[in-house]
Amino acid sequence: MTACPPGRRLVVPGKQNISIWLTLAIGVLAAILGTLVAGALGSGSSLLIGESALPEEVSAVHTALLSTPGVDRIIHLRTMHLGPEELLVAAKIAVSASDNGASIAATIDDAEARLRQALPTAKVVYLEPDIDRQRSVACFSRLV
Template sequence: MAANLAIAVAKFVAFLFTTSSSMLAESIHSVADSGNQALLLLGGKRAQRARTKEHPFGYGRERYFYAFVVAVVLFTVGAVFSIYEGIHKIELRGDVESPQWAFGVLIFAIIAEIFSFRTAIKESNLVRGNQSWVSFIRHSKSPELPVVLLEDLGALLGLIFALFGVTMAVITGDGLWDGIGTLMIGILLAVIAIVLAIETKSLLLGEGASPDVETQIRSALEGAPEVSRVIHMRTLHLGPEELLVAAKIAVDHDDTAADVARGIDEAEQRIRAAVPIARVIYLEPDLDRAPVK
């Protein structure tokens, strides 16, 4: 966040010297990124609050809410402004003044963003496993890393678009190219914002555990001696690191109440051992009736 703020200041200075719309769009882009990272930090902090009577399952999903707000901010502040500024610049076709300022700041920013993007990739690889990048962004239950990944990718591509627009405007002497570069930045931000909105909306509405995790939970349940089988099961992420598990389990009709209670306790322990994020577990016993053929 601090790096993005510093880059934003540098871009604004370059804009004042060059009057380049691409530099202005990139300045707003960096300001939006800094604000988004502040929102993610705020969401993470608020999600740690203790549960209350009004919110008995806690505030873990606040992280999803703030990630969704990030998508809205990126679209309204970054994309809409850049698209408007690009169209305006195309109509005016003003010259780029003192382009060396733009080149210097853009090259510095590209180098800084490469290091930032590299860090985001390294952090994501720690939890991505064997998933493809598309699958990781689509199915990650923790919203921060996919958001930062897409933001960094967008920032890097946006800088390349800005460099392209300014370079072509200087070579041709036509400010049209500066406007085209700005328009490309706006469209890029709109695409990223829409992808983020779709993915975080799904998390905000409530997503269940991944198929692999559900298989682990089912195996843990059916491994308990008193559990004959799992009749049905539902899971729900209360937050990235907190999973609710509700299941109806079949028990033998000869089991006593003490046997059933002991079996439920053991099943809960087995679930938590297999899936540590399963922190809220509700198990309902039922008689084991053979399914009707």
């Protein structure tokens, strides 16, 4: 072996590309593991997190809220899965202008209880009361 001039490396035949081969092997291993994990999840399944509720869950929310005395209609509703067994429900509900604070609070408590009974995955529930200013709107109206 000879001494290397300054700024030069001593090249040993066959070992100069070992870091390239190791990097390539790690990349191939990561690709194989990624494919296996994707296959285990299945092509049709999803993780649900961030997705809105299923149509039957939304229907259960409507039924539970509209069956509550004091809730005139649902003004708007948003749902989102926070996990596989955890659903966030946020709704703006119409209440009568003549209701006082205590009766509105009791209505909200009753609506939350009915909602959680009908849909146990509804872990986080936000209900905002509002005075019904659009009684003529038929969407989500209570049938009389």
